[in-house]
Amino acid sequence: MARLGLLCVVSFLVGASLGMSVPFTAAQEGSSEVEQLLEEGKDLFKQALQAPSREERKKLIEKAAQKLTEALAKHPTPEQVLRWREEATWALLVEMMTADAELRYLVLKILAIAERRKLIEDPANSPSKIREIKRLIAVLGEPRATPKTLFTAMLKLINEYGQYFLPYCVEALTRKRTDEFTVNVIALIRKLEQDATLAVVAMMDARGRTPEEITKCAALRRNAALLLTWLADWRATGTVREHM
Secondary structure: OOOHHHOOOOOOOOHHHHHOOOOOHHHOHHOOOOOOOOHHHHHHHHHHHHHOOOOHHHHHHHHHHHHHHHHHHHHHHHHHHHHHHHHHHHHHHHHHHHHHHHHHHHHHHHHHHOOOOOOOOOHHOOOHHHHHHHHHHHHOOOOOOOHHHHHHHHHHHHHHHHHHHHHHHHHHHHEEEEEHHHHHHHHOOOOHHHHHHHHEEEEEEEOOOOHHHHHHHHHHHHHHHHHHHHHHHHHHHHHHHHOO
């Protein structure tokens, strides 16, 4: 199912945005190799910009993506990513994210490491917490809910679950017509500010196969584009340009 595939992508990027715990010793191993792979990925993309043909450009971009994938597998530290980001410059990173969808996700995952924070525990292994997230989100679609009830539910989701509630909001954003439930969910996600960016970027690539899925994915992309405009995060520049 297209929606299930999308949920997996969103879940992965939500985890990336918070930062996945990596033992310090593991991060130290192959330090110079990680930096070399990051550098090679950047240089290959620069070569792609100068490629004489579209085919050559595509091959170089694929090689750049492979180098960045290998670098990610070796768990770069926030410090290594920060150095790479400074050397690459924002202008080049934006070009990388605009040039290719796979490259965009890789760059976003790498940049997320520089913002690594462990503020909220992932509730994925707690069925009771997942049930509570779903219950709180359902409150946002309850016609008889009072403003106080809505505010309390939003506050609990933001403070206790952070980005981890995002995968469970996807369905509410796939409605063809914007109703009160959708509006409340959008307002909730906006409260995450730039912490929501990576997951919302993933929503922009939603595609369906059946007519029903295509309609839902179109609504999801529309709402995601609206959110990215409000979030005003430079990391979404390539995605927004691509869908304009």
